[in-house]
Amino acid sequence: MTKTQSTPSHLPHAWRLLGLLCMALGGLAGCTPAADSPVAPGAIQPPPSTVAVARGKIEVDGGLLDLATAIDGTVQQIAVREGQQVQAGQLLLKVHDEDLRAELAVAQSSYQLAQAKHKALTTKLPLLQAQLKRLQAAARDGAADLQEVDNAQAALRNAQSEAEVAQAEVKLAQSKTQQLRERQRLYALYAPEAATVVHLQAKVGSQVHTSQAAMRLLPLRPLRIRAELNESFAGAVQKGMRASVVLDNDSSSPLPEARVLRINPMYGPSTLQDDAQRGPLRVVECVLEFETAPSNLRVGQNVRVSFHE
Incomplete structure (x- = not known):
């Protein structure tokens, strides 16, 4: 007699559980965005490679600015402090310049004297020109001789020459004064641009040299x-x-x-x-x-x- 194989009673229940699990996994897969789908706003982006x-x-x-003076000398004044912000052209430091200031005072006096002399000579010219014209008119009328006219012309020429020399002296004195004033700027150190003073190497009374920085600035x-x-x-x-x-x-x-x-x-x-x-x-x-x-x-x-x- 042939024996019939029977199916265990628990197998239908197992198959049902397996089917439910597959459906759940399929649903999750359908909710997962594709690799090329757009990222939702506010999502954390992966860091760039x-x-x-x-x-x-x-x-x-x-870089930082290390400033040195243009001449060697003794510090007379430090006009800033560490941590201070400065503007372009602001005075930072001054070196003693007594000898130069005395020389400048003399040059300014010479310039003023040359100006006064030139002014006095140029003031005489209109008078001498008017006198020459009167003598020339009188000579034509026979009221004055030619010698007087020649003397007036010579006086005018001399006065004009003296005025020209005085004008040259004014220019020379002015040029010397300007040169001394430019030299005086070398005794001072100015900020080349807006910056913060981060370190002062120099102190009042200390020696400064052109080869050594007197202060350091942090440019803005x-x-x-x-x-x-x-x-x-x-x-x-x-x-x-x-x-x-x-x-x-x-x-x-x-x-x-x-x-x-x-x-x-x-x-x-x-x-x-x-x-x-x-x-x-x-x-x-x-x-x-x-x-x-x-x-x-x-x-x-x-x-x-x-x-x-």
Whole structure:
């Protein structure tokens, strides 16, 4: 007799559970957006791919200004203090100039004297010209002889020559006075542009020299990032590339985005990193500018830069 195979009673229930599970998975798959579907507004975007990283330092465009006096001497006056903001042309420092001021006083007196002499001589000319005309008219009428006319002409010529000489003396005295005033400006140090005084090397009574800076200024210019690219990253970074920047000791506070402004075409030694075994690394300097002006940044702060495609 043939034995009939029976189906266990629990199998229909298992098949029903499997069917419900497939339907649930199919529903979830239908709710998942496609890879090319638009990202909903406000969704967190994945970070752009990083092609290079570098260490950098915050600098001011063009660098700090180390100012020295135009002449050697003793400081008479310091007109500013550290931390003070100054405007272009503002007096910063003066060097003692007593000898020059005495020479300038003499030159100014000579200039005034030359002006007075020239004025006196030019005042005489109209009188001598009028006298000559009267004698010439009288000579034509026979009321004066020709000798008187000749004497009047000679007197006028002499007066004109003296006035010309006096005018030349005025110009000479004026030129000397102007030269001394220009020399006097060399005894003073003025701000070349708007800036903040960050350090005073000179003090009242101290000696200053043309070869040594008397003070250092921080110009009110945009801040830049000078980053150092290792040799392995040098070819991956291009001008105009975007970069994210964070402080070296505070990565939780990102700075405004930056862009590559220029890349040095030469290799040089690193000033921000080195290898204990091989010594200073060879790097390529890269200068970046911020898209928006950052706040609460100081020149000299170290940063980390990530370059993106």
